[in-house]
Amino acid sequence: MTAPERSARTATADELCRAAYDDCHGPEVGVALVAVGGYGRGELAPHSDLDVVLVHDADVDPGGVAEKVWYPLWDSGSRLDHSVRSLPQMVAAAEEDLKVALGLLDVRHLAGDPNLTLRLRATMLAAWRREARERLPALRELVQRRHDVVGELAHVSVPDIKEAEGGLRDATVLKALEATWLVDVSGPELERSRQALLDFRDLVHAQARRPTDRVAPEMWDALAADLGLADAAAAQRHVREIGRRVTHLSRLTWRRVGSVLARPSSVRDARRPALEPIARGVALSRGEVVLDAHARPDRDPVLLLRAAAAAAERDVVLAPATAARLARESAPLPVPWPGEARDALVSLLASGDGLLPVWETLEETGALAGFLPEWERIRLLPHASPIHRFTVDRHVVETCVEASRLIRAVARPDVLLVAALLHDIGKGDLTEHSVAGEPIARAIAGRMGFDDHAVDLVALLVRWHLLLSETATSRDPDDPATVDAVLSKVPTAEALAQLLALTEADGRAASAKAWSSWRAALVTRLATQALARTGEGEAPVDADRAVPVPDVVRRGGTWVGVEPDEGGARVTVMAPDRVGLLADAAAVLALQRVPVRSARAWAQEDGAAVVGVSVWEVAEPDLDPAVLRERLAAVSEGRLDATGRLARPAPSRLEPVVAVRHGESRRATVLEVRMDDRPGVVHLVCAALADHDISVRSAHVSTVGPQAVDVFYLQEQGAGRLSDERAAEAAHAVRGALLGTVAEQGA
Known part of the structure; x- marks a missing residue:
């Protein structure tokens, strides 16, 4: 199903509403029947409600129209969400309820007085722009609460196409943010993604034969056939990729909103904003990392990593246009990488919470493929284990964020961070992913220019990154034979310390269940026992022995x-x-x-x-x-x-x-x-x-x-x-x- 089909459904509904209004002799002045919300935008799915309001001037009594106009619509079998309000009541409702205000930004005339509809629309838009600075923080909180409850479209097992983060509701909010005139949104990219989600929702309605935005697991095969895709996995990847793109645009836009709101409203941006140099070829402008006038991407292969690291370290936006330009124009990195490139990557991975938005920009602009083409192996790949909250690629980024908090516990933070980045790179292969990932990680670390010892250590960590958690939870960590089994695979204190940190980061990134206090205690106890055996640590005190007897x-x-x-x-x-x-x-x-x-x-x-x-x-x-x-x-x-x-x-x-x-x-x-x-x-x-x-x-x-x-x-x-x-x-x-x-x- 496509936009023309939605337009046809909307036109049919419009004619039905006009006929209902005319049949009950609705006034031509002072009263209007209007569409709001999704109907106002002309985006009716096969089983959507008709959201309509009979609006009237404060001094005009709509009379019998308010009672009669709905009956023909009900008789037609249409699902109806209706109300009757005066123009002042509409304004008051929008002031009290953000959801109402958002719905009224898409008011569209159906029947009656077109001038009243025009006044209503103009009033709503003017109020929205005038009060945007005061209302946007509350809207941001409303959006975040919804995300917390419903989850992210790219990751949840049963996605909600409308309410999930990256879904249709977020796309509507982005249009509302653009309507404030405070920020720009990537219009063509947003609209393509929004239309693709609307097309998919039409298919979901048709498959379910009822109004639903949730995609049940058993629906994916049929939806794949409707989309002309190979199988259910391809259909999921298609939809989750769209959701991820909308999520990226949403996060980027809200960061821009935050930057605007942080500036006093009396301060007007200059036509040519000032550039604050922050690294060679890189500058900060209006809270975003851009290239300065002297940057030469074709002669500076490290410029992309340098810009990304600068943005992540400052927890600011890497301008998508900048990342896209660097993806097109940057000179390829030599093999092995120069030390500056390797240092920039490590700085990027060590940036903590600033990493995720920058990494998303690198992905969405195609810049990531320039220095880590292997990422495509795990991009949008679902985890087989339900214990994971995210797809494999997002889980890896979250693991890097968690590892950045543990770098003081290891002698080589760079090794820990790169191992965190590559620990699941073998997933999607038919063999065990840690086995498949070891040679891939070894090749990548070598290409990055790490010394032989570091390459060996990264490969070892990728191969055995599940060892501590699997052994500690299935064997007695106090048994010498258990410790022997660990040391036979990870024999040095340096590697054990790295593995313990990676295990914790991996578990924390997966879910609370994957790194609960009991699991953490078992893993730490086993690692401590093994470290003590190497002579680099002390055996843990056996708190379970000789407890006081009541x-x-x-x-x-x-x-x-x-x-x-x-x-x-x-x-x-x-x-x-x-x-x-x-x-x-x-x-x-x-x-x-x-x-x-x-x-x-x-x-x-x-x-x-x-x-x-x-x-x-x-x-x-x-x-x-x-x-x-x-x-x-x-x-x-x-x-x-x-x-x-x-x-x-x-x-x-x-x-x-x-x-x-x-x-x-x-x-x-x-x-x-x-x-x-x-x-x-x-x-x-x-x-x-x-x-x-x-x-x-x-x-x-x-x-x-x-x-x-x-x-x-x-x-x-x-x-x-x-x-x-x-x-x-x-x-x-x-x-x-x-x-x-x-x-x-x-x-």
Whole structure:
């Protein structure tokens, strides 16, 4: 569907409205029927409402027209959003409500007195321009609140074509900003993007057969066919690219608005604004980085990076026209890059929050391809993991922003920043992205002119950038064998420090869930253990050992403590040690439907007694320790059949996988369990092991999509690792318990 089709729909609706007004003998003077909002702009989608207002002069009574004019429109089956207001009421409503004011900027005459419509439109535009400086901050806040709630069109999994950042609502706001006469907006570029989104919304309405702006996942294949594109992925890329372009224009325009509002209204810009030199060939003008009169892009291959770094460091706009000119005219960078180019790139990446808008300008103007053509591999590429907030390319930029806050923790900040830039460059390849990315990163770092040691370090970081997070959350970070596994891949203190910083930056950029306090603690603990082994650090103090024992436990009772944590809580359970204590504690949490992230357990001597201690990191912050303690007593005493209640989860599509991981630990036998993610798995495993007098020293719980990957460190009571026969017995018992659950579901 195209603009001519929208024009035809609008013309049909206009004729319907005119006929309705004429049929009820509407006055020719002092009363007018007008279209506002999207209808006023002539942008009706197949199922759009007709937004109409019957407006009249304050001294004119519209009479029966106000009641009769709507009936023919309703009878026609049109969706109608209507009101009746006097001209002063329209002005007052616009003054009170920004949304009304925006809608009235697009007033269009339908029927009645055209002079009244002209006066209304002129009044609205004059008021908008006169009051713009006072109203724009509130409009900016309104826009930001919407973005916070709906998300960004380029990234959200179920995009809203109208309300998302970069959607049609933002395009309308940009036209309103241009109407203030305070700032310029790239008119042709905005209009092309806006029309493309309108075309797409028409297709969405046609597919859904109802008024909707949200694109459900199952719609993409059909929409791809309508667009003449290869598949759903191509359709998503098409729409997200348009959304990103509108987002870029929106952010750029709002920064310009901020610059204008920061200047006193009495100050008028000179016809030829002053240029403030800030770097060789680069100047600052009206809050934007431009080229000075002496700049020679054809003779200065570093000029683009120098201008970008200057803009990002000052957190100001890199003028798109400047970036586009540099993309066309700049001399190519020699290979390897000169030191100045490399330094400028590092400065750009280290600029923190100033990086994103400048990087977006480099992308949208095509300038980025001049020095990093490999970026196209990941541009607008969606992440396979739902834990990520952004597409791969945006995630990489966010990782650089986070890494810029950690550069004081490493000896080579330049290596950290370039590794952050390249850590996901292998995504989109059929092989594992860290494996695919290593040679690409090595080639890029070499082209940039880094020394051999730095190139090796960048390649190493890209190859193993997931090592710490994956190992820390799936293996015991205190086990020497776990530390050995890390050091076999990242053997030096320098590389470990870099990897720890990159892991944190990567996690923070992905989402709060990807770098929660419990995950950060596990990763930091593992890295610290490894650093201590290299002789460059101290082993962490084992805070989980020798915890104070409450009197109630000394008297043979049970104690449960809850300590709120970021996004969850730490639950500590203590009781006289016995086989099955961990299974009972897991049952209580499962019965409460509390997601478990990780668990550690150990036996602690307290005088002549032995106390069993378990610490659980959970994702539920609001837990009552008294309730947990009462439930634990009920489970332990047999008053509550936890195993019976937890052995009936939802049907499982795949059989569980239970495997003994030989050589993963020096002190315990490692048992790995993979099955559908569901409450009660930890309990079922621990209960099966307790039935065979096998102790669980620690459990490490993680989720990969819909699958739980749980790792248990097992020991004999009062001894160490299990024999091969006992390990096989443990695996058989656990598999049987979990298979029994699956079998029961199918019965």
